[in-house]
Amino acid sequence: MIEPQPSTSFHSYLLPGERLLWCGQPKQGLTVSSKDALLIPFSLMWGGFAIFWNASVWSMPNAGQGGDWFFRLWGLPFLIAGLYMIVGRFIHDAALRRRLYYAVTDQRILILRGPRLKSLDIARLPKIELSEHGDGTGTIELDGDNSMFTSRRNGFGYWTPALSDAVQFFRITDPRTVYQLIRSHAAA
Template sequence: MDRIDADLVPGERLLWSGKPQRIPLLVKNDLILLPAVLVIGGVILGGVRNGFSPLLWGVLMLVGGVWLGRPVLRYAALRTASYGITDRRVIVWTNGKDAVAHYLTDLGPPYVRENPDGTGTVCFNLAPADFVQTTGRGWVDQSWSDVGLDPKYPELLNIEHPMVVRDLIASAQQGDR
């Protein structure tokens, strides 16, 4: 709470704070790399049959590092993320970075995508059709540039009670207008 209070401007009230409750291992964007892994696997299989060159090992390590590194980096970034809603701003904190704040008056209406487990994501400035529902198989559409945590508009990923938070934000936006 000290970090949250330190980032508030004079006269600003904290309405809600939270953090991601669920951090998925794989997201939809990770599937793009799957064909590359399969092709590289075929090349490596051919290389094993005809003698394995160091170049193939290097390619294998590069593709494997990228494919396995993305979920690890995403997990590390989301594990340290926390969010705050004030009567004026939406604030996203991540460990090792400064807080990123967006004034409610600069944001469009909040939208919610609920997950099967009751958590959900609150986003701004998107049409409801831009949200793709989760499939129930553990694949979750995420943003934050997958790992960068610096979106153009804030996203509160995988929070508890997302509909309540959305309503709180909408009420705060109405109070500012």
């Protein structure tokens, strides 16, 4: 049995007779994944064009007269979205992961995201998939599809993993041990 880490308190969420076997958090700080090989160039093109557009419109001679305000205001949402895609999503994701906790009990999988608790019966998991990363962390997917086109949050989980609707342990340390722990209790 793996000793639970004392970093989180799941005790108030445990059912009578339920035992906590493991708890942890996702990797902290900024993370880059294989998806970013596509997302970073796209965000740089989007953001670069938005910066170019706004710089051009705001530096026009006679700015502020007549219809120029429409073009100035039109570009601002695209600029904000571009800055979020280039830099903001990494900071936002890191901030969300600080309040994300995972636990495995002898009966359930628990994911605590701020005040929201998600619980899955360990004996009825639809899937258990392990993906290991080069930095020694790993992701265990337990349910759902985390693709850009199927997320119920309109793809934000694809850009910002902490917003994903997929039930997963994202970038945890010692993923093989946790994976084997889940498998052994799912089969029991």
